[in-house]
Amino acid sequence: MPKQDTFGTVVNCIDGRAQIPASEWIRQNCGVDYVDTITTPGADRVLAEGYMERVARIETKVRLSVVRHSSPVVAVAGHYDCLANPCEREERFELIIACAERISSWRLGVRVVGLYVNEWGSVEVLTDSADNETVLRSYL
Numbered sequence: 482m483p484k485q486d487t488f489g490t491v492v493n494c495i496d497g498r499a500q501i502p503a504s505e506w507i508r509q510n511c512g513v514d515y516v517d518t519i520t521t522p523g524a525d526r527v528l529a530e531g532y533m534e535r536v537a538r539i540e541t542k543v544r545l546s547v548v549r550h551s552s553p554v555v556a557v558a559g560h561y562d563c564l565a566n567p568c569e570r571e572e573r574f575e576l577i578i579a580c581a582e583r584i585s586s587w588r589l590g591v592r593v594v595g596l597y598v599n600e601w602g603s604v605e606v607l608t609d610s611a612d613n614e615t616v617l618r619s620y621l
C-alpha cells in the first residue's frame with residue numbers, strides 16, 4: 482500500500498514570492514509532504530481586519546483542508562513588498578499575529594503558525610502555538 486500523502490495548510494497572499502518559501506518552511510518544519518494553499522491578495526490584512534464574509538470564506542477553505550486532508554498545521558503568511566497590503570514591517574507583524582490569533586479562535590485543534598517572508602525570501606516565525614517562546618523571535 483502506498484504511503485499516505487500528508488498535508489499542511491497555509492493562508493497566503495497571491496504573490497508567488499511568498500508561497501514557495503512559506504510552503505517549504507511548512508514542509509520542513511511540520512513534517513508534511515504538501516501544503517494546501519488558500520490565497521487572497523493581502524491575506525494578512527483580510528484575515529486580521531476583513532469583513533466577516535471574506536473571513537468566513539477563508540475559514541471554510543481552511544476547514545476543508547484540516548478536516549478532509551487531516552492537516553495538523555495552519556500557517557498564515559505575510560510578506561515584504563505586498564501590493565495588496567502595503568505597510569511597514571512592524572504593522573505587518575502585528576497583522577500576522579492577529580491572523581494567527583483569529584485562526585486559533587476557530588478551535589481546529591491544530592498547530593497555528595504566523596510567518597513573515599522577508600525581502601530575501603527567508604521565513605521569519607512570528608508566532609507558533611507549538612512553541613510558547615517563539616513569539617516575535619526572528620530567524621534572521
Ligand SMILES: [Zn+2]
Pocket residue numbers: 494495496522523524560562563564565566
Ligand atoms: Zn502580497
